[in-house]
Amino acid sequence: MCNKETIVGHPLSLKLLMLFFSYSFVLLLPFASALVPTTSPPVIEKRAQCQATLNNALIVARRLQSHYFNAATGQYTGGSLWTDANTVEDLHNLMLATGTDEFSTIGETSFIGRAALNSGTNWQNILGGSNDDAGWIVLALWKIADYKASRGKDNSAYLNSASKIYDIISGQWDDAICGGGVWWSTAHTYKNAITNELYLLLSASGYLRNGNTNYLNNAKKTWAWLSKSGMRNSAGLYNDGLTDSCQNNGQTTWTYNQGVIASGLAALSVATGDKSLLTQAEITLDATIARLSTNNILRESCDNAVGGGSVCNQDQQLFKGLWTKHLQYYLDMANDSARTAKYASYLASQTSAVFHFGTSASNDVGSVWYAPDQGGSIFTPKTSASGLAAHVAAAKYGTC
Numbered sequence: 001m002c003n004k005e006t007i008v009g010h011p012l013s014l015k016l017l018m019l020f021f022s023y024s025f026v027l028l029l030p031f032a033s034a035l036v037p038t039t040s041p042p043v044i045e046k047r048a049q050c051q052a053t054l055n056n057a058l059i060v061a062r063r064l065q066s067h068y069f070n071a072a073t074g075q076y077t078g079g080s081l082w083t084d085a086n087t088v089e090d091l092h093n094l095m096l097a098t099g100t101d102e103f104s105t106i107g108e109t110s111f112i113g114r115a116a117l118n119s120g121t122n123w124q125n126i127l128g129g130s131n132d133d134a135g136w137i138v139l140a141l142w143k144i145a146d147y148k149a150s151r152g153k154d155n156s157a158y159l160n161s162a163s164k165i166y167d168i169i170s171g172q173w174d175d176a177i178c179g180g181g182v183w184w185s186t187a188h189t190y191k192n193a194i195t196n197e198l199y200l201l202l203s204a205s206g207y208l209r210n211g212n213t214n215y216l217n218n219a220k221k222t223w224a225w226l227s228k229s230g231m232r233n234s235a236g237l238y239n240d241g242l243t244d245s246c247q248n249n250g251q252t253t254w255t256y257n258q259g260v261i262a263s264g265l266a267a268l269s270v271a272t273g274d275k276s277l278l279t280q281a282e283i284t285l286d287a288t289i290a291r292l293s294t295n296n297i298l299r300e301s302c303d304n305a306v307g308g309g310s311v312c313n314q315d316q317q318l319f320k321g322l323w324t325k326h327l328q329y330y331l332d333m334a335n336d337s338a339r340t341a342k343y344a345s346y347l348a349s350q351t352s353a354v355f356h357f358g359t360s361a362s363n364d365v366g367s368v369w370y371a372p373d374q375g376g377s378i379f380t381p382k383t384s385a386s387g388l389a390a391h392v393a394a395a396k397y398g399t400c
């Protein structure tokens with residue numbers, strides 16, 4: 001069942017009030033200023049939730065926590081730094097969207113949350129030189145911070161750490177090679193799509209949070225560079241990265257690269273008012289649907305329902321969920337009912353596939369969504385987190 005939508009700061013009663021407002025302009029005018037949200041960033045955190053999908057999300061999240069989460073270390077058994085960060089982000093995304101507090105202590109018990117709460121933490125050591133991992137951690141810390149703020153709690157430690165990590169990533173931009181871009185790692189061997197897509201998103205949405213024009217300038221600089229980098233191919237999809245001679249290296253068009261560019265462009269669009277950035281985002285989103293789907297369901301090139309074939313590695317197992325999550329973030333920021341409607345049925349297909357084809361009897365979600373598992377689906381904390389993200393995005397923006 002779908003409930004009526006509520007927008008952050010605008011509970012249903014206020015939405016109705018706003019409808020009424022158009023008929024009673026003079027009468028309600030004195031209340032208008034009270035309707036303006038005061039929280040930043042200007043993102044829709046709460047809206048229509050498809051209750052059935054939300055229930056599936058909660059079931060997967062509970063199983064993920066009971067099966068894989070190690071409360072002593074704050075890590076997931078079989079997880080990794082950046083995939084754990086995304087899982088923690090997903091749980092907070094779920095709580096923000098639904099109003100539930102079921103996972104309220106995960107922020108401070110998670111490995112990255114503990115590190116953020118410890119003022120002596122050396123983030124460079126934790127990041128191990130990985131600039132894309134750093135970007136994912138900033139996103140997770142911001143989501144924890146948003147959740148804490150929404151519940152009236154202090155979030156400064158999470159924001160402070162996010163800001164420190166952002167500065168570390170910014171220091172990895174280099175104009176000398178390929179005319180710009182953030183290096184994938186501090187080894188300075190590779191400039192790739194994901195690291196720079198994340199930097200675009202962090203810079204633009206960071207500006208929406210803190211108003212710091214350095215962030216905005218970084219976002220503009222990054223899109224100017226990305227859009228000329230040649231990493232988006234003629235089909236509209238981002239390949240993995242650049243060769244040593246700064247050409248598109250033709251490597252795999254992973255699904256996550258097609259999602260994070262969209263959320264980054266939507267954030268820059270909000271920051272600048274330039275709606276053409278949404279058109280750019282949708283070129284890639286639509287190409288994903290057209291070219292990286294089987295049965296209208298996302299399929300990573302390494303996904304194989306039949307056992308014995310190719311296998312997605314530990315990182316790749318999370319990618320499809322990242323595409324859905326960043327489509328959610330895209331729609332959050334685009335804040336446009338026509339755009340939301342455009343992607344609703346595709347998101348509904350994903351959550352349905354995760355439920356019908358991906359989920360085991362014990363409520364773990366496997367890697368393969370596009371067809372029933374015939375022995376090729378892998379079950380890990382990453383694949384469950386990926387499925388969770390698909391449910392959460394579809395609960396918010398899918399048809400019900």
Ligand SMILES: *[C@@H]1O[C@H](CO)[C@@H](O)[C@H](O)[C@H]1NC(C)=O
Nearest residue numbers: 007008037042043044335336
């Ligand atoms: C979304 O758009 C509506 C209508 O244009 C506007 O009233 C509302 O403030 C916007 N919400 C956000 C979070 O930007």
